[in-house]
Amino acid sequence: MSPSAARAFEALEPGDEFPVVTIALDKGFVRNHACAIDMNFGRFTDDEAARGEGLPGQITPGNMTLALLARCLVEWLPGARLTRLGTTFRGLALTGATVKVIGTITEKDEAGRSVECDVWMENPEGDRWVIGTATLSFRP
Amino acid sequence: MSFADIPRSVLGTEYDSMSYPAVTAAELIEYARSLGVTDPIYLDEQAAKQGPHGGLVAFPTYVVKLRGGKMLPPEVAKEMSRDGFDAGKDIEFHAPIRPGDTLTASSTIREIYEKTGRSGSMYFVVFRTQIRNQRDEVVANVDSRLMQRGRKPQEQAR
Numbered sequence: 651m652s653p654s655a656a657r658a659f660e661a662l663e664p665g666d667e668f669p670v671v672t673i674a675l676d677k678g679f680v681r682n683h684a685c686a687i688d689m690n691f692g693r694f695t696d697d698e699a700a701r702g703e704g705l706p707g708q709i710t711p712g713n714m715t716l717a718l719l720a721r722c723l724v725e726w727l728p729g730a731r732l733t734r735l736g737t738t739f740r741g742l743a744l745t746g747a748t749v750k751v752i753g754t755i756t757e758k759d760e761a762g763r764s765v766e767c768d769v770w771m772e773n774p775e776g777d778r779w780v781i782g783t784a785t786l787s788f789r790p
Numbered sequence: 791m792s793f794a795d796i797p798r799s800v801l802g803t804e805y806d807s808m809s810y811p812a813v814t815a816a817e818l819i820e821y822a823r824s825l826g827v828t829d830p831i832y833l834d835e836q837a838a839k840q841g842p843h844g845g846l847v848a849f850p851t852y853v854v855k856l857r858g859g860k861m862l863p864p865e866v867a868k869e870m871s872r873d874g875f876d877a878g879k880d881i882e883f884h885a886p887i888r889p890g891d892t893l894t895a896s897s898t899i900r901e902i903y904e905k906t907g908r909s910g911s912m913y914f915v916v917f918r919t920q921i922r923n924q925r926d927e928v929v930a931n932v933d934s935r936l937m938q939r940g941r942k943p944q945e946q947a948r
Contacts, residue, residue, distance in 0.1 A: 673826075679826075682824050683824040683825060685824075686820050686821050686824040686825075686855075687821070687854065687855045688855060688857075712876045712878070712879070713851070713854040713855075713879075714825070716851060716854070716879055716881075717825050717849070717851035717854065718825065718826075720849070720850055720851045721825055721826065721827055721849075724829065724850075725828075725829075728829070729842070731883075732850045732883055733882065733883055734880075734881065734882050734883065735850075735851070735879075735880070735881050735883075736878070736879075736880040736881070737878045737879055737880070738877065738878040738935075739875075739876060739877055739878050789842070
């Protein structure tokens with residue numbers, strides 16, 4: 651499904667797959683966002699501080715990974731409104747990794763003009779660090 | 791006392807309410823930009839006037855920044871140890887946030903439950919942060935799930 655096709659609610663069908671988005675969880679990118687959301691704790695900003703907490707290195711806040719899923723959803727379905735997002739954090743989202751965000755449409759409500767989606771973030775090994783479901787609504 | 795002994799009277803009782811200074815366009819833009827958002831309705835006040843909201847709005851997940859003053863009530867917090875972690879969030883998005891809005895975050899405990907897996911007991915606490923604006927409209931309900939591994943018997947005996 652191309653991004654332009656995603657604009658039309660009528661063209662969407664359960665089973666549609668969105669274009670995969672690749673995101674580099676660079677240390678500076680994560681640090682800047684952690685500061686923007688007032689979560690500038692060592693584990694999210696600095697490798698050494700994170701190791702001091704027993705972590706393998708700087709990690710990405712769950713609040714950032716869920717926001718990146720949301721970013722992909724609204725980019726995939728421009729003009730739609732995100733009305734619900736449910737996420738489960740399954741693993742440490744280590745900085746320095748380049749992750750993929752993958753999503754599909756699982757249900758379509760013709761009368762309510764909304765779609766349900768599965769969306770997840772996986773690392774290069776294919777481990778799903780964050781999984782989620784979302785509802786997006788379209789204007790009549 | 792163990793995690794399982796937390797009094798269920800905490801359920802549904804508001805334990806925190808925090809009001810924030812008026813939201814500024816600059817902080818909404820900073821949030822969106824730091825996430826790599828490119829849609830101008832979240833980044834450009836002039837361009838956003840032509841958008842569906844008639845002006846700049848917060849990127850939806852901005853609400854996770856509004857975590858209130860106290861994550862948990864004391865009777866729950868004291869049972870959480872360092873190995874507890876954020877297991878996920880469920881968010882309902884309602885009214886959009888605009889510059890100038892004054893927001894209040896109120897928190898309640900929604901659920902406390904136990905699951906048993908291969909690695910033993912796990913306890914979950916779900917707390918809801920409800921965010922309302924100055925018109926008392928619900929902006930979002932953010933349900934956060936904290937997971938705590940069950941203590942080993944020798945730890946409970948201490």
